[in-house]
C-alpha cells in the first residue's frame with residue numbers, strides 16, 4: 001500500500017542521499033527527494049517548514065505557464081495600460097528610438113537581441129511619466145503632500161510609502177488598466193496619513209475612492225500577469 005503523501009506533495013522519490021530536497025517542476029508538480037530511510041514524519045515536518053516557499057514557487061510556475069516565453073517577434077503581445085498591444089519589428093532606420101509605441105509596439109531590428117532590456121527601459125520611463133501624472137492628480141484633488149516618486153523593480157509589491165513621504169511604484173504597474181493604477185496611487189497616498197492597514201486606513205481609502213474594492217480585486221486576480229518575462 002502506498003504511504004500517504006504530505007499535503008502539497010505529489011511524489012516522494014527515495015534515493016541514496018543525505019538530505020531532503022523539494023523540487024517544484026514547471027508544471028507545478030511538487031517532488032520531494034529524500035534519503036532512503038528518512039522517516040515519513042521527518043519528511044512531513046520538512047515540507048511543513050517549507051510550506052510558504054512551495055506555495056510561492058507553485059504560483060510562479062503557474063504564472064510562467066500563462067506568460068509565454070518572449071521572442072520579440074512580429075505578432076507578440078505586450079500589456080500596456082490594460083491593453084494587449086501588438087509588436088512589429090521594423091527595419092533599422094525607420095525610427096530613431098529602439099522602441100516606440102504608435103498603436104503597435106515598433107521595435108528596431110537591431111534592438112531585437114537586447115529587446116528585453118529595451119522593453120524594460122521603455123516601461124520604466126512610461127511608469128515615471130504616468131505615475132507622476134496620476135499622483136499629482138490625486139494628491140492635488142485630495143490635498144496630500146508627498147516628498148517624491150520613485151520607480152522600483154519590486155516583485156512583491158506594487159507600491160509603498162516611506163516614512164519620509166517617498167512614494168514608490170513598481171514599473172510593471174503600467175501594464176494594468178488606469179483604474180487599477182489609480183487605486184494603487186490612492187492606496188499609497190492614504191499611507192501618508194495612516195501607515196498600517198487598519199480599518200481606519202481602509203475607511204480612508206474608501207472615502208477617497210469608493211470603488212476601490214473592484215480595482216483591488218482585479219489586481220489580486222491579475223497581478224501575476226503584469227510581467228514582461230514571466231518571473
Ligand SMILES: [Zn+2]
Nearest residue numbers: 187191196197
Ligand atoms: Zn498598503
